[in-house]
Each structure stands twice: as C-alpha cells, then as structure tokens.
Amino acid sequence: xxxxxxxxxxxxxxxxxxxxxxxxxxxxxxxxxxxxxxxxxxxxxxxxxxxxxxxxxxxxxxxxxxxxxxxxxxxxxxxxxxxxxxxxxxxxxxxxxxxxxxxxxxxxxxxxxxxxxxxxxxxxxxxxxxxxxxxxxxxxxxxxxxxxxxxxxxxxxxxxxxxxxxxxxxxxxxxxxxxxxxxxxxxxxxxxxxxxxxxxxxxxxxxxxxxxxxxxxxxxxxxxxxxxxxxxxxxxxxxxxxxxxxxxxxxxxxxxxxxxxxxxxxxxxxxxxxxxxxxxxxxxxxxxxxxxxxxxxxxxxxxxxxxxxxxxxxxxxxxxxxxxxxxxxxxxxxxxxxxxxxxxxxxxxxxxxxxxxxxxxxxxxxxxxxxxxxxxxxxxxxxxxxxxxxxxxxxxxxxxxxxxxxxxxxxxxxxxxxxxxxxxxxxxxxxxxxxxxxxxxxxxxxxxxxxxxxxxxxxxxxxxxxxxxxxxxxxxxxxxxxxxxxxxxxxxxxxxxxxxxxxxxxxxxxxxxxxxxxxxxxxxxxxxxxxxxxxxxxxxxxxxxxxxxxxxxxxxxxxxxxxxxxxxxxxxxxxxxxxxxxxxxxxxxxxxxxxxxxxxxxxxxxxxxxxxxxxxxxxxxxxxxxxxxxxxxxxxxxxxxxxxxxxxxxxxxxxxxxxxxxxxxxxxxxxxxxxxxxxxxxxxxxxxxxxxxxxxxxxxxxxxxxxxxxxxxxxxxxxxxxxxxxxxxxxxxxxxxxxxxxxxxxxxxxxxxxxxxxxxxxxxxxxxxxxxxxxxxxxxxxxxxxxxxxxxxxxxxxxxxxxxxxxxxxxxxxxxxxxxxxxxxxxxxxxxxxxxxxxxxxxxxxxxxxxxxxxxxxxxxxxxxxxxxxxxxx
Amino acid sequence: xxxxxxxxxxxxxxxxxxxxxxxxxxxxxxxxxxxxxxxxxxxxxxxxxxxxxxxxxxxxxxxxxxxxxxxxxxxxxxxxxxxxxxxxxxxxxxxxxxxxxxxxxxxxxx
Numbered sequence: 001x002x003x004x005x006x007x008x009x010x011x012x013x014x015x016x017x018x019x020x021x022x023x024x025x026x027x028x029x030x031x032x033x034x035x036x037x038x039x040x041x042x043x044x045x046x047x048x049x050x051x052x053x054x055x056x057x058x059x060x061x062x063x064x065x066x067x068x069x070x071x072x073x074x075x076x077x078x079x080x081x082x083x084x085x086x087x088x089x090x091x092x093x094x095x096x097x098x099x100x101x102x103x104x105x106x107x108x109x110x111x112x113x114x115x116x117x118x119x120x121x122x123x124x125x126x127x128x129x130x131x132x133x134x135x136x137x138x139x140x141x142x143x144x145x146x147x148x149x150x151x152x153x154x155x156x157x158x159x160x161x162x163x164x165x166x167x168x169x170x171x172x173x174x175x176x177x178x179x180x181x182x183x184x185x186x187x188x189x190x191x192x193x194x195x196x197x198x199x200x201x202x203x204x205x206x207x208x209x210x211x212x213x214x215x216x217x218x219x220x221x222x223x224x225x226x227x228x229x230x231x232x233x234x235x236x237x238x239x240x241x242x243x244x245x246x247x248x249x250x251x252x253x254x255x256x257x258x259x260x261x262x263x264x265x266x267x268x269x270x271x272x273x274x275x276x277x278x279x280x281x282x283x284x285x286x287x288x289x290x291x292x293x294x295x296x297x298x299x300x301x302x303x304x305x306x307x308x309x310x311x312x313x314x315x316x317x318x319x320x321x322x323x324x325x326x327x328x329x330x331x332x333x334x335x336x337x338x339x340x341x342x343x344x345x346x347x348x349x350x351x352x353x354x355x356x357x358x359x360x361x362x363x364x365x366x367x368x369x370x371x372x373x374x375x376x377x378x379x380x381x382x383x384x385x386x387x388x389x390x391x392x393x394x395x396x397x398x399x400x401x402x403x404x405x406x407x408x409x410x411x412x413x414x415x416x417x418x419x420x421x422x423x424x425x426x427x428x429x430x431x432x433x434x435x436x437x438x439x440x441x442x443x444x445x446x447x448x449x450x451x452x453x454x455x456x457x458x459x460x461x462x463x464x465x466x467x468x469x470x471x472x473x474x475x476x477x478x479x480x481x482x483x484x485x486x487x488x489x490x491x492x493x494x495x496x497x498x499x500x501x502x503x504x505x506x507x508x509x510x511x512x513x514x515x516x517x518x519x520x521x522x523x524x525x526x527x528x529x530x531x532x533x534x535x536x537x538x539x540x541x542x543x544x545x546x547x548x549x550x551x552x553x554x555x556x557x558x559x560x561x562x563x564x565x566x567x568x569x570x571x572x573x574x575x576x577x578x579x580x581x582x583x584x585x586x587x588x589x590x591x592x593x594x595x596x597x598x599x600x601x602x603x604x605x606x607x608x609x610x611x612x613x614x615x616x617x618x619x620x621x622x623x624x625x626x627x628x629x630x631x632x633x634x635x636x637x638x639x640x641x642x643x644x645x646x647x648x649x650x651x652x653x654x655x656x657x658x659x660x661x662x663x664x665x666x667x668x669x670x671x672x673x674x675x676x677x678x679x680x681x682x683x684x685x686x687x688x689x690x691x692x693x694x695x696x697x698x699x700x701x702x703x704x705x706x707x708x709x710x711x712x713x714x715x716x717x718x719x720x721x722x723x724x725x726x727x728x729x730x731x732x733x734x735x736x737x738x739x740x741x742x743x744x745x746x747x748x749x750x751x752x753x754x755x756x757x758x759x760x761x762x763x764x765x766x767x768x769x770x771x772x773x774x775x776x777x778x779x780x781x782x783x784x785x786x787x788x789x790x791x792x793x794x795x796x797x798x799x800x801x802x803x804x805x806x807x808x809x810x811x812x813x814x815x816x817x818x819x820x821x822x823x824x825x826x827x828x829x830x831x832x833x834x835x836x837x838x839x840x841x842x843x844x845x846x847x848x849x850x851x852x853x854x855x856x857x858x859x860x861x862x863x864x865x866x867x868x869x870x871x872x873x874x
Numbered sequence: 875x876x877x878x879x880x881x882x883x884x885x886x887x888x889x890x891x892x893x894x895x896x897x898x899x900x901x902x903x904x905x906x907x908x909x910x911x912x913x914x915x916x917x918x919x920x921x922x923x924x925x926x927x928x929x930x931x932x933x934x935x936x937x938x939x940x941x942x943x944x945x946x947x948x949x950x951x952x953x954x955x956x957x958x959x960x961x962x963x964x965x966x967x968x969x970x971x972x973x974x975x976x977x978x979x980x981x982x983x984x
Contacts, residue, residue, distance in 0.1 A: 028903065028949075029903045036907075
C-alpha cells in the first residue's frame with residue numbers, strides 16, 4: 001500500500017522524470033532487440049523495424065504503461081483541462097457563444113428559483129426557524145385565512161400543549177409618527193410581549209417589552225424601533241433610547257432597537273413595534289381592539305420540543321371550536337397550523353402567486369431548454385469539425401472512452417464558466433426584481449421582498465449548468481467518436497435550430513401581447529389616467545370623529561378645486577380610486593340569497609368628470625345628494641345589462657347592501673379585468689350619503705404634470721389642517737402600474753421579453769453555426785460548382801435557401817406555439833384579441849429577419865470560395 | 875514464427891515475470907528473452923504487454939526497480955523481487971499447480 005502511494009505520487013509530481021525513464025527503458029529494449037536481429041544477419045534498418053514491430057508500437061506501449069502506473073485519472077484530467085482551455089482559446093466565437101448561452105439560461109432559472117424561494121420557502125432569520133408555525137383561523141366561505149381576536153389569542157396561548165409558546169402580532173399597523181421635527185406614516189406592528197423572546201431575537205440596543213408592559217390596556221406607551229427607522233430618524237444614535245415619538249396622536253417612549261437582521265415576520269418590514277395592550281393606538285377599525293368581536297391578530301408559535309406540525313394542527317383544530325363557541329357573531333369556523341415559511345402575507349400565499357411563479361418557472365425552463373438545444377447544436381457542429389482531430393488521437397492510442405472523457409471535460413469546463421456567468425446574471429436580475437417589487441401596494445403599504453439569491457442557490461446554478469454540460473457533452477461526444485453519418489449530425493442540428501426559431505416566435509409574440517396589454521391597462525379604457533393626481537387623507541389615524549372629518553374633507557376639496565392648475569377634484573370613500581370594494585346588490589323583489597356581489601364605490605360629486613368616464617344617461621352625483629336626501633346610485637353598463645336586460649336602468653330601484661337606491665345615471669364600463677374574465681358590474685353611491693366617512697382617497701385632475709403638482713396640492717391640504725396625515729401621494733398611472741395584477745403582468749412581460757430576445761439571438765446564432773459548419777464541409781462541392789460556372793449569386797442563394805427553409809418552417813410552427821402560449825397567459829392579457837394576429841406576424845417577421853441576417857455571413861463566405869484552393873485542400 | 879506457440883492465458887504473465895526475476899535481477903528485454911527460452915519458444919510473450927505488466931507489479935510493491943549498468947555498458951532498468959513479491963510468487967505458483975493438476979486429472983480420467 002505504501003509503495004503504491006509513493007509510486008503514484010512520484011508518477012504524479014515527477015511526471016517528466018518518470019516519462020524520461022519510461023522512454024529510456026523502452027529504447028533500451030528496442031536496441032537490444034534490434035541488436036539480436038542484426039546478429040542474425042539483418043540490416044540495421046530492417047532490424048530496427050522488426051524490433052519496433054515486435055514491441056507493438058512505441059506510443060501505444062507507452063500509453064499502456066501510463067495506465068498501468070495508475071495515475072491516469074488525475075493526470076488525464078489535468079491533461080484534458082489543459083487541452084480544453086487550449087481548444088477554447090482556438091475557437092473564441094464558439095466559446096463565447098456557448099458560455100453566454102449557458103450563462104443567460106442558468107441566470108434566468110436561478111432568478112425564478114430565488115423568486116419562488118423568497119415567496120414560499122425561505123425561513124425567517126431567527127433562532128431555529130424550523131420550529132416556527134403560523135396559527136390561522138379558517139373561514140367557511142373564503143379561501144383566505146382569518147384573523148383572531150385578543151381573547152381567542154389568550155385562549156390558544158394558554159391551552160395549546162403542542163406549542164412551546166404563542167405570540168400575537170398585527171404587522172400592518174399604519175402609524176403616523178412625529179419625531180425630530182418630521183412626520184410620516186410608517187408601517188408598524190402591534191406585538192405581544194412574548195413576540196421577541198419567542199422568536200429568539202436579541203435587541204440591537206436597549207431592551208424589548210417586559211411582560212408587565214403588556215398587562216394593562218393603554219397604560220405602557222413604549223416602542224421598539226427597527227434598525228432602519230433608528231438609522232433614518234435618529235442617525236443610529238444611542239440617545240434614541242428614552243426619546244419621545246408621537247404615534248397616532250399619543251406620546252411613546254423608545255426603549256429599544258431591533259437588530260439589523262430582523263425586519264418583522266411578514267412581507268412588509270415593520271418600522272416600529274408597540275405592545276399589544278396599546279392596540280387601540282394601532283388598530284382603528286374596532287371600538288375596542290381588545291374585545292372578543294375584534295379579529296385582527298396574526299399568531300405565530302413555536303412547536304414544543306419533539307412535537308410536529310401534524311400534532312399541533314390536530315390539537316389546535318379541537319381548541320378552535322371551544323374558543324369560538326363563546327363568540328356570538330363569528331366568521332371563523334376553525335383553525336389550522338402552517339409552517340412559517342416564505343412570506344406569510346394574506347394576499348401572497350394565495351393561488352395567484354403560485355400561478356405567477358409557476359408560469360415564470362415555465363418560461364425559465366423553456367429558456368433553459370432553448371439554451372441546451374442551442375448548445376447541443378453548437379457542440380455537434382464543432383465536434384463534427386473536429387472529426388479529423390479525433391481520428392488522429394485515436395490512431396495515437398487514445399481509447400474511445402478516453403476521447404469521450406476529453407469531450408465531457410471540455411463541456412464541463414464550458415459549463416463552469418457559463419454557470420459563473422449565470423450567477424452574475426441572476427444577481428443582476430434579482431436586483432432588477434427588487435426594484436420592481438419595492439413599491440407601495442394599493443393600500444399604500446410598502447412592499448418589500450428581499451430577492452437576494454441564497455448561497456445554496458449559487459451552488460444550485462453551478463450544479464444545473466454542470467449537469468447541462470455533462471448531458472450536452474455526452475451526446476455529441478458519443479456521436480463524434482462513431483461518426484456513422486456526418487449528415488445525421490447536420491440534420492439534428494437543423495432540427496434544433498427550427499425548434500428554437502419556433503419557440504422564439506412564440507416567446508416574442510407573447511412578450512409583445514403582455515407588454516401591449518400592460519400599457520393599455522395603465523393608459524385605461526373609458527377613463528383618462530394621465531393628469532390625475534392621487535392622495536389619501538387619513539383623519540382616522542388621529543382619531544377624528546366623522547363630523548370633524550367631514551368638515552375637513554369638504555374644506556380640503558373646495559380649496560383644491562379653487563387652485564389655478566386644478567380642473568376638477570373628487571374622492572372615493574372605500575378602497576382605491578377606480579377599484580373600490582364589493583357589495584351585495586339585488587332587486588327589491590329578490591330574496592337576499594339571490595343578491596349578486598358587485599363592484600361598489602362611494603364617490604363624491606365630479607368623480608366621473610375628473611376621470612373622464614362618459615355618463616351615458618342621467619346625471620352624476622351633486623351637492624344635493626346628502627344624508628337627508630333619498631339614496632341614489634349610478635350603475636355601469638354591465639350592471640344595467642345584468643339587472644335590466646333590454647330595459648331602462650335610469651329611474652329603476654336597486655337594493656345595495658340591503659338599502660333601496662334609485663338609479664339616477666348610467667356610466668360606461670371601466671374595464672380593469674383581463675381577457676379571461678367578464679367585465680365586472682359596478683354600482684356607485686354618493687360619498688356624502690354614507691354618514692360614517694372619515695378617510696378618503698382624492699383624485700385631482702390637473703392641467704400639467706400631476707407628479708410635479710402633488711407637493712403643491714399636499715401643501716394646500718395642510719393649510720386646511722396640518723395635523724391630518726396625508727399618504728399615498730402618487731399619480732393614477734402609477735397606481736395602475738403598481739396594482740398587483742398589473743405588476744404581475746409587467747414582471748411576466750419583462751421576463752418573457754428577456755426570454756424572447758434571448759431566443760431570437762440564440763436561434764440566429766444556431767442557424768449561423770449550422771450554416772457555417774455546413775459551408776465549411778461543403779467547400780469542395782461549392783468549389784466544383786463554381787468551377788463549372790455557378791455564379792456567386794447562385795451559391796449565395798443556395799446557402800441562404802438551406803438556412804431559411806429551416807427558419808421559415810420553425811417560424812410557421814411558432815404561430816401554433818404562440819397561439820397555445822397565448823391561452824396559457826390569458827389571465828394576464830388585457831383588451832380584446834383582435835390585434836393578436838398582427839403581433840404574431842410581427843414576431844415571425846422579426847425572427848425570420850434575424851435568421852436571414854444569420855444566413856448572410858456563411859453565404860458570403862461561400863461565395864468567396866476559390867475553386868482552385870478548395871479542390872487542392874482535400 | 876511457428877503456429878505452435880501459445881498466447882498466454884489471462885493473468886499468467888505476472889506469475890512468469892515473478893518467477894523469472896526470482897533468481898536474479900533482470901531488465902525487461904532479458905525477462906522477455908528468458909521466458910521465451912525457458913518455455914522453449916512455446917509461450918509467446920507479447921513484448922508490448924510485458925512493460926505495462928512490469929510497471930503494474932512495481933506499483934503493487936512486488937517488484938523493485940533500480941537503474942544499473944548492463945553487460946554492454948548501458949544504463950538499464952533492472953527489476954528484482956521484493957519480500958512481498960516472493961510471497962505472492964509462492965501463493966500464485968501454488969494456486970497454478972493445483973489448478974493445472976486438477977485440470978490434468980479431469981482430462982485424464984474422463
């Protein structure tokens with residue numbers, strides 16, 4: 001064993017000496033043998049020849065001796081690597097194309113992996129995140145999970161045996177904060193005192209809440225800052241401890257700062273934490289936030305040691321019915337336990353995100369497939385061109401396995417470079433994703449995803465590309481060692497190019513549809529988004545009663561309308577402008593169960609004038625529609641068609657939320673839905689006929705740039721009442737672009753555009769490689785053709801025909817693929833399908849154009865073949 | 875070259891090499907000549923396969939190699955048996971004898 005190792009090491013590290021010895025030894029043998037033959041009377045030359053023959057070839061014997069030395073595994077790999085690098089340098093175009101192809105493909109795949117990981121799988125950056133679970137209420141009629149009340153939380157916390165601890169949090173609390181002479185609405189969290197200890201988070205500065213600070217309602221006004229808030233508002237000064245913050249009208253004392261690694265447990269980073277007993281400051285939708293009827297809390301727990309998710313789920317399920325038997329009018333019907341992974345956000349765990357990520361994965365997979373096809377084509381072409389080299393190496397004693405090894409090593413080398421490039425691409429792309437996602441949702445909360453690839457992801461990228469390299473290396477390698485018919489290789493390569501062209505057409509067409517759709521949706525139909533500024537006024541945050549809020553809102557609106565740059569202004573009482581909320585709508589003779597859920601918006605006078613939505617019949621709301629006057633409503637065309645098919649809507653009576661309203665006007669549909677859905681029926685009721693209005697979202701049509709006018713508008717509102725928080729100051733196109741569904745379209749669109757551009761580039765590259773290969777193989781034939789009188793035009797036409805026939809076939813197939821793909825993304829497409837054909841045709845033209853360009857260079861090279869040189873060459 | 879010569883059965887070359895160098899250290903060419911001579915030209919040792927076998931045996935530690943001056947005053951690589959090699963030779967030779975005896979028995983009786 002010891003000699004074996006010493007022998008191998010010597011062979012490995014003193015390769016030159018060992019090789020020289022081998023040479024000496026064999027030469028000595030040959031000389032001796034030759035001497036023997038000469039002694040028997042042969043000439044010197046003949047003796048030498050015979051001796052060499054008897055040995056069976058000097059180089060083959062050497063190779064066998066090297067293998068007998070047993071270090072070949074190491075040595076040949078090193079040799080293959082050296083050889084691989086040399087051959088990569090010799091054909092830079094091929095190398096760059098292959099590395100780029102792999103890099104772009106793996107980069108896209110890892111970006112989607114990162115996205116899926118962030119949304120669904122990532123663990124919280126806290127102590128032993130595997131043990132953490134979310135306890136959620138389930139509801140009978142809704143896919144969405146429910147929230148729980150404070151008494152429910154206490155009951156679960158005290159009863160659950162499978163959980164080591166259970167904490168409650170309300171992580172989307174809008175807190176209007178004044179400190180250090182600045183005021184802003186930020187996203188805060190109301191958390192139970194055991195929240196931080198349960199997660200195992202240590203304070204970065206100061207301390208977290210004591211249990212006794214979370215015992216008596218409204219007593220302990222203490223706050224913990226996030227690291228970011230501390231840095232931005234207090235310049236990371238330790239003097240922040242003990243400072244006073246005014247939060248929603250009450251003074252709080254800062255007691256601690258969270259560590260920089262912790263941003264809360266939901267998708268939205270929390271900037272300030274206050275104790276659960278201060279819930280009345282943070283949650284404003286219930287009269288008493290701690291009463292049993294007020295369900296607003298999320299629960300996060302830690303499993304008891306040795307217990308698993310199933311046990312916890314079983315136990316909490318039985319606890320739920322006991323807890324809720326006491327609550328009179330509850331919506332929660334049960335409870336379930338889920339692992340705390342990814343982003344636990346009610347709107348992000350739904351099926352839409354899964355569908356979104358699944359689709360992106362599909363595109364990324366397709367892209368990787370195209371890249372592989374491209375790379376396979378490139379390698380086939382290149383290895384076919386290297387047939388002669390392989391033949392020579394085989395003659396020199398290299399076995400078939402040895403040659404395959406070499407080709408595979410070369411492919412792996414390419415894959416490694418490609419994978420590294422892929423990592424860089426994915427870093428760039430996730431940065432872009434961060435920029436796309438880091439915005440405000442329609443509710444005005446900042447959305448934050450940290451799309452940074454995990455280190456494991458980077459390894460995965462390298463592994464994926466290595467796997468690609470291995471597969472890609474093996475197929476052409478086995479082909480090139482036994483080149484049964486070189487024509488077959490060419491045919492396979494051309495099939496691959498055709499398939500790529502088809503996929504390119506489909507991707508480009510779908511990218512165009514998505515981009516055009518998103519643009520159309522933002523621009524709007526039956527409304528004019530440009531020149532509309534938005535802002536949200538929130539007197540509720542500072543506890544204004546409805547009368548005081550109404551006075552303020554009326555004053556603010558009239559001040560704004562009096563400004564010289566403002567054409568008109570209006571506002572919405574529930575939900576966002578254009579979107580609103582929902583309500584059950586029926587006719588008076590119907591039973592309640594027949595009621596139809598329709599879109600429902602409370603709008604102030606001049607709403608339709610401000611948005612430029614045509615009123616087809618009747619009138620808009622005006623100042624006479626008040627709490628004292630009879631309830632009135634406006635409906636859109638879809639609702640009118642549904643309730644009074646063929647009949648007259650204006651003048652009819654409609655029951656909205658159980659109250660009869662007289663329809664006084666008919667407006668055009670404002671389609672926000674995608675191609676897969678019917679237009680939603682909408683009912684509009686007067687803002688001022690709802691007595692409980694406090695907050696409002698304003699829409700203001702201005703003459704100039706709405707973004708530039710916004711500060712002026714906000715200042716004007718501040719003059720009316722400087723204490724009322726203003727939030728979500730933005731423009732209507734920005735709101736449209738930021739809406740979840742449009743964002744989905746935009747991200748998908750951007751991704752598909754990237755994929756489409758890449759596919760076009762790759763198929764052009766593929767056809768170029770295939771044709772260049774074909775031309776170089778047919779140099780002799782082309783030479784003969786030209787020698788017997790073919791003009792350069794004919795030769796060029798011949799080559800272009802060869803390439804374009806493949807491209808055009810692929811393009812034609814691409815139409816079918818595009819149509820199929822369009823159905824897959826129907827739920828994202830906006831507007832009618834009338835123009836689809838035009839986009840398909842444009843995509844086909846683009847791909848064909850790129851193909852023609854790619855054909856041109858090999859064709860030109862073919863025309864430059866000198867007949868004499870070509871014939872002499874072989 | 876006569877047809878009476880027999881190609882060596884798989885695995886027996888190692889045994890022959892070990893036996894040949896058991897008496898004294900030899901270089902490669904001499905080993906091949908010796909095997910040819912002693913077997914009265916019946917066994918045909920492919921010279922090309924001799925050297926890989928020598929290197930293999932050296933790696934296993936059964937042979938030890940050293941560079942020495944040959945009879946005609948040239949540097950040559952000499953192989954000699956190590957202690958492990960001698961053990962191996964005994965084991966292999968015993969096995970071979972038993973095998974050939976058994977085969978002989980079968981051939982003679984049936």
